[in-house]
Amino acid sequence: MLLDEKLFEKFGVEYASNEIIFTEFEPGNEFYFIQEGRVKIVKIINNTEKTLDVLEIGDVFGEMAILEEEPRSASAIAMDDVKVLKFHRDNFDSLLQGNPQLAYKLLVIFSKRIYDAKRRLMILLLDDPQLKVMDVLNMLTEHDPQSDLGQPVTIHVTVQEVANWAGMQVNDVQKVLTHFNKLGKIELYNDKVIVNNIRDFQRIVTSKRKSLTR
């Protein structure tokens, strides 16, 4: 959803490619709507900048600032020339009052974020590296509701990304995926994984998860 021009006049900010919009650990008081360009969300982990997400037109970021000031949990960096709407927490109420569409949009975004965060947590709580990797693939399959689970499923993901989701080292993920590849459960490519029987993965993870539940 693109908001109207008047909002951009009042709240619009532009960033050049590679410019930092905010950085991890600085206090956060504003949240942003992308109107143009892409923004990457990164975190410095073990002296490496890891990309957690790439956001595009219509996406929102920095939304945790809506509630109260808290240090940013990640950095936002412009990937292109980026136009955003930047809203301060103090204007939030009046902003929503005047823009119920924005309010609705935020509600949808929050719903998705909460689900994603919970879903990720479910992966992290698995204690077995193989299960974690399987469940990352399950989760990514869920992201595409169109996919036919009875057929081999193609998931566009790199080993690095799987490692990020699983909270594992890339090497360990590589080992697991190579193992699955040998067993014929998946076909492993540089930029994608084809899972031959995703329902199998779902069943294995679900049964393990049930046994974990008290």
Added chain:
Amino acid sequence: MTGGTMKPASGITTRGYKSGSIIYFEGDKSEYIYILKQGRVILTSNKIEQGEIVETKEEIKPGEFFGVKSSLGKYPRDETAQTVGDTIVLVLTLADFETLVLKNVNVVKKMLRVFSNQLRKIGKINREILGEGGATNPEVELFKIGEHYYKVGRYKQALYAYKRYMEYYPNTQYSDMAMKRINAIQSGSTDSDVQTDFEVETAVSDSAADEAKFTDFTLDEGDEQKAPLNDEFDLGGGGVESSLSSEMDDFLSDDSSDNLDDFSFDESSDAASGAQDVSTTYYDAVNLFSQGSFSEALSQFEEILQVKTLKDNAERNLFEKTHFEIGRCQIKLGQYNEALKSLSAMIKKFPKSEYVKIALFHIGLAYEMMKNADKAITYYNKVASMEPKDQINKQALKRLTVLKNKENV
């Protein structure tokens, strides 16, 4: 599933359930959103507590929504909804829900706060499991972000982090270091020894170093390239002031002086401040100036004048320089009369200062901006005749040429 029949997705419908009915199961996919009208509904879900999955139950009160998140997010239900006692619910499609909330922004606001809270909690648990949470100190961590980008040579990003650090956490553990990094990046000397203490470095940045930099500047061709701009100078136009002043900016960044025999304390002060305060405030102000935030820079510089005790020569130097900087800010802000006052006061207070010449030049500049060409010419002439001959003399001569050409037209 028990209960009344579901109508096609148009308009809000009412549905009755007998006790113990399941409205939906965890894992179901559906876009319906419910409002409890009468009776009781229990939501059963798996929550994470202390790293374990625990089955939790939550009761919905009449008037409350449920099934909102999974419907909006188009995800499977993450809880099971079951009735206790005879229950009536309102069933909304996504479109119904949208229409409803657009008319009741307050409901959305409430929901957003609840969601935001939930997201924060989950995020915290996630970070704890990944070992990223716990007792981190944002102040130190922010500085470390700067260090990371600095060390990998991404100076733009590093600069951002250091500046934020100075903004939010001035006068803390790493502020000297952050300031030193900012200066290194801005002066392009990022490969300098990172261990050098900031104050020591300032103290030793004496004439030798400055002369070297001045030599570099003299050889700079940029001067000639800018000349045609000045020739087209129009007193009414604003463009020239900036081109001129930006040339002057180049001088000023490297100036320093250790000749402060006639230094006197400023009377109007309320607090004694340490060396850190003066240098931090000074460089903050210089940064603001370079970003074009002249009034902010001005008020920062004015703060320095409030400092009562100056620790060493480095601080005295900055204090003296500050007087000149204030005049320069005022010129940028178009406060020419104030600038004239500040600059004359500075020359009176520090008559032997190395900044006298550049202050005189700026007085000329202020007069020129005020369209007082005669006064401007007087000051530029004075500057042009002053020893040693350097870039400032050249600038003054250039202004004189421009002004004289104007007269002849």
